[in-house]
Amino acid sequence: MSEPAWIKNSILARRGSAGKKSGSHHSLSEAKQGKFHYVYGPYAEPVLEIEPGDSISVETLDAFGGALKSERDKPSKKLQFPYLNPQSGPISVKGAEKGDCLAVFIKGVETRGAQPAGTTCLVPEFGGLVSTSATAMLHSPLPERVKKMRIDKAGVHWNEKIVLPYEPFIGTIGVSPEIEAISSLQPDYHGGNMDLPDIGPGAILYLPVHTKGALLYLGDCHATQGDGELCGVAVEQAATVTARVDLIKGWSFAWPRLETESFIMTIGSARPLEDAARIAYRELIRWMVADYGFEELDAYLFLTQAGRIRLGNMVDPKYTIGASVLKKYVCA
């Protein structure tokens, strides 16, 4: 799989330890993974160790570990909290230390497994328009429902009439915190369950490293998703993720960042939702100041006119927002 031309001018290429050099390729199959993980933390043994610049192919499970096999399955029967959202990894990256940045160039997210390969559903006490364990109300849950969909070259077959484009991404990806073990259901400063559609093929994700080896985890791929992941469950799929991983020594910041051909983005996760937006925008200002010569208040005024917001999720323990600005304005 060849890389797009812009990658040569990316931050990854300019600042990565391996930079433009390609390294070895590693496969992390479901079998090799063995036991999947339900927390992002430093307490699990790495399942794979790679060098900066190496590429990986990872077989991920869907968010339910495949437990929802038919539309007759009941989520409340088949799913067992907290053993949800199984993660592949952790993958240790040689030389990575607290204070560095892990760069993950996502090359592909390919559906795997039998058809219908896509699953969405209504889970009791979970979702953006229902009473939950946190926004606790007295209503009875909505009825449970599971919907399975074919996913193929043509797209995501919602029903006889509607086919949505296949716009896959990695729902959950991140590195280990320093001492915490954070549920794979939660997004935070370490990445995690951000459910942000920009984290897909063609993007480079930059993650601040908190512990030796960085300890990369990933899983929870989506075939497509609307802004906010409204009911809490995208078109979930088992997938094979291909990526190139590099290390930027000494580049440290507070929250995940992302680069595509056209924009740079910062990612914040918090409740209430405005705090996620505040985090993302403040990080973007800090980035513009640190690396692109902006004066702070001028960056603030400029993003007021040219900033863009992408709502990742409004359903997980923290809500996720990406704030972006076009590279043609800030990186010229």
Added chain:
Amino acid sequence: MSEPAWIKNSILARRGSAGKKSGSHHSLSEAKQGKFHYVYGPYAEPVLEIEPGDSISVETLDAFGGALKSERDKPSKKLQFPYLNPQSGPISVKGAEKGDCLAVFIKGVETRGAQPAGTTCLVPEFGGLVSTSATAMLHSPLPERVKKMRIDKAGVHWNEKIVLPYEPFIGTIGVSPEIEAISSLQPDYHGGNMDLPDIGPGAILYLPVHTKGALLYLGDCHATQGDGELCGVAVEQAATVTARVDLIKGWSFAWPRLETESFIMTIGSARPLEDAARIAYRELIRWMVADYGFEELDAYLFLTQAGRIRLGNMVDPKYTIGASVLKKYVCA
């Protein structure tokens, strides 16, 4: 100004009292307006009465009533709360009653006045990343700053290097509540200060009518704006708004709606921000159920995969979000 072809198939054309017929044209100049308004309410006399199907040209002031004339002006000196965000109108529409819907097809938003015609600024205790009267903190305000910009055919001239596209819209527009008089700084169920970039040329805004004559107000045009209107002040401009106004009898709903060639959108305003998103998405589901044959939970599942969120403002007394879905999926 001819209308785009899709308008013939719009809800406005299909359900409007005047429908595809064109009515008279009315000009509401600054002079004719005389006194501008700072609340949306039923206590002001209409400055103009029109028939459904009539067109209007309205000369609006900028959000500061033109008080910020130079970059040396201090907002805290020149602006006098609550006399901010002056509104043109109210325009009474014959036959409009509570329970109807006012349809406003926005045809143009043209800059008027001397150059530099665009103004943005930092106002103490106002903005998305500062202590405000509501998110009250102990910090001293950021320094005040006023920035003036040329706006012309080429776009919005941010500085020597950056020219942003001219993507104008109406920051504040709505109808009168039944008995309340709501500050023109606030968005709510009646419309008002939504600061949502989708409310621009080429869009039809649908507003639920609460009082006899509907009493349309508008003002606060922006030459361009980023998602969230981060510092609270877009590229503000005095402008001439042209629009065609129609009435849909007996179409009633809770929050403003919008239609473009490609999508339908519902608009919610609330704090915290997730409540604005909840309102918008629930309204969109209700619309899909009422008019497009969706079953409620299927609409919920579908928007989870295909819904789109636009952040209007995260700075006004209520935050505003638009939730949309492509017409090709729901209106086919």
Added chain:
Amino acid sequence: MSEPAWIKNSILARRGSAGKKSGSHHSLSEAKQGKFHYVYGPYAEPVLEIEPGDSISVETLDAFGGALKSERDKPSKKLQFPYLNPQSGPISVKGAEKGDCLAVFIKGVETRGAQPAGTTCLVPEFGGLVSTSATAMLHSPLPERVKKMRIDKAGVHWNEKIVLPYEPFIGTIGVSPEIEAISSLQPDYHGGNMDLPDIGPGAILYLPVHTKGALLYLGDCHATQGDGELCGVAVEQAATVTARVDLIKGWSFAWPRLETESFIMTIGSARPLEDAARIAYRELIRWMVADYGFEELDAYLFLTQAGRIRLGNMVDPKYTIGASVLKKYVCA
């Protein structure tokens, strides 16, 4: 009705125009009131004009205007939004101008009308643990329910076994904004529907004046209420309110304040709830700095150890919190 001794040392006594002098007494009966009001604004004619220092007795309606007469009544049938929470007034106070403070010493809140005089109920789409118009969800409303209770010397007769103490207060009280007409269902900087139990007999409420005559409104008395007014409806009652009203010239601040024998309190209303707490605590710090010799950060540190929070409501369009500190610490 004699006044408690501490009143002589209150801010009211020390700074009021009338101060310790008693003025005339005015009765505002239901008949004299005639039409009740559903907004707090400057657009209604005063029903009574008084001098600073005068006393008033006001016959208020309950929040439903008496429409819920039996436990078989359905709120959704009997209540007609926005004609809820009828208010007595406005009462104009001679000499009151923007920049002044209105002081209302509440002397009594006495149940009136036939037994059972107390009403609570479940209203669809309203309450702290249900889907509402703002925290919009897909659940069906809870069942409606009306509960009537006897209120007498012994207290509020919840049922055969439980009698709650009679701890009455004024749920909604405030002055007119300068140009807005704010729904009587909403609390804000002008007072309004705060639903804060501290605003009862023995307390002095201080309200910043925004318009000539101040224009005092009040209504919505509660026989008792828990913190937060959880389901949205306290033990509502028609009541006779007695109060003495004074004017403090040139005392201006942003949000309502309150004084009792033992503490001073500031009152903030906002969403999310933490913003109500922030407003209240910041106002309390500002008060301690302005009038009691505290240095700002020392006041911040001190309230961290000695501040007290009372949750008024978590159900109205804005939530209300009172922050207080003992007078023995700050006023000595």
Added chain:
Amino acid sequence: MSEPAWIKNSILARRGSAGKKSGSHHSLSEAKQGKFHYVYGPYAEPVLEIEPGDSISVETLDAFGGALKSERDKPSKKLQFPYLNPQSGPISVKGAEKGDCLAVFIKGVETRGAQPAGTTCLVPEFGGLVSTSATAMLHSPLPERVKKMRIDKAGVHWNEKIVLPYEPFIGTIGVSPEIEAISSLQPDYHGGNMDLPDIGPGAILYLPVHTKGALLYLGDCHATQGDGELCGVAVEQAATVTARVDLIKGWSFAWPRLETESFIMTIGSARPLEDAARIAYRELIRWMVADYGFEELDAYLFLTQAGRIRLGNMVDPKYTIGASVLKKYVCA
């Protein structure tokens, strides 16, 4: 230390495995503890194993591990995130399993260490009225400040004039989650950094058990604290905690509960703050339904009139609220 009489009728006494029987006493000194912990999780070895009914004395450190020794110390220099809020434990309780409840009767919290034993301070980017890592703003931090105070029989000596009562409690206490390791700075369903003043001598805390042995942690004692812990730092002290620990087999619920002589309380932690209140009140309703014969909607209506809210903290990663009701109403 003899126990108060009401304990004999407490839930602990009636349902505990040991019940009214007293067990052995265990001391967990600072030396015996050795390494303190900064996460609540199942990955640390128990430092002590006890039987249900046993008593413990635990020497806790203050929230800074004693690092702030003088008023000239700068928190930003002396404190090293995430190594804040050191915890004693974990203490394993024999027989405790997921689905059980751990009951901790707090008998004493005694100041230890040299005078001045109390510390409060302003920490950059932390506190209720400042820009933080989550409510991210562009303001510069407030000045740092450390204040040391004598704590003795007379109380907490704030300054020459003000002495606050000694009202100590345990700021951080809880059990291990099943698989997560949660920062000791955060409160959640497992307990943790709740900073709720009710968790002090004379109260019984009930914690749902998630893992074998329960794994009790505690620390962060406060000599006194205002509602909300406004600046984020109470009067912090090293202390000796004495408690009796029992186990209630098969009593399972979602969030911590508390019992005193006069009331029962449920404790919720979340952002925004209204969600903490919703959690707490819903849990209280569920408790009243499960154990005290209330019908759900009647409990909802009743708490509307008689519920009480205590704000623990409005500064930690989640905010904490306790909702309570008098035992005389519900347990009779």
